[in-house]
Amino acid sequence: METSKVIHAIYTDDDVLMNAVKTVRSEKHHIEEIYTPFPVHGLDKAMGLAPTRLAITAFLYGCLGLAVAIWMMDFIMIKDWPQDIGGKPSFSFLENLPAFVPIMFELTVFFSAHLMVITFYMRSRLWPFKSAENPDPRTTDDHFLMEITVRNNEEALATLLKSTGAVEINIVDKNEDAH
CATH class of the missing domain: 3.30.70.120 (Alpha-Beta Plaits)
Structure with a gap:
């Protein structure tokens, strides 16, 4: 036992x-x-904990957001419903790329941030309505x-x-x- x-x-x-x-x-x-x-600088190294891989997942989630943004803008603005905006028709994705850069940036950040929060909560086993596991309340003070x-x-x-x-x-x- x-x-x-x-x-x-x-x-x-x-x-x-x-x-x-x-x-x-x-x-x-x-x-x-x-x-x-409060966070104690260097405590993870002193405990011998392995470095976190959350930064790698953040990069992968950002790449996913960029891919979704590119696919979405190409489908919506070029293939499905091309529009003549300000006298500039949407003939190809590359011709309209400068206008798409802000959307690509925003979706990259959006996917990375939101999926990182979800990953962190799942990795830390922090579910909604979970009771605290703190053994001594003085450690919050x-x-x-x-x-x-x-x-x-x-x-x-x-x-x-x-x-x-x-x-x-x-x-x-x-x-x-x-x-």
């Missing part, structure tokens, strides 16, 4: 937290999650919480965390919190 106990180490300073993360990782302990009231999985090493881990500057250490059973 897999253990569901975790240690919550609470810190009151982000610099102390950064040093604690480096110390805990150097001791080969796995940090499950860190809850902070002025405290930092490091969550570490316990593997029959509670005392040694608690001693290590105290030495890193944790102001409070709690051992929590995640199964009890889920019910």
Whole structure:
């Protein structure tokens, strides 16, 4: 049976937290999650997290938006319903390209932005009406919480965390919190 106990180490300073993360990782302990009231620069690297691939998806979504814009303008303005606007007939897409550039730009940004938000929410598992998973409400104000999985090493881990500057250490059973 897999253990569901975790240690919550609470810190009151982000610099102390950064040093604690480096110390805990150097001791080969796995940090499950860190809850902070604001973004802490360099925390992802200190935790050993892989770089995000969201920028790649943003580029792909932008390319999709550009392709949709080109197809849409070619179909609507050239093939389906060509119009004589200001004395300039729509004979071909390339002849009208300068007029289409703003539309292409806007749809590129629109697709990239909207699909990135949807991707971020899905990747973060943030569904509508989802209840918060924050283990301690103080982390939305002025405290930092490091969550570490316990593997029959509670005392040694608690001693290590105290030495890193944790102001409070709690051992929590995640199964009890889920019910």
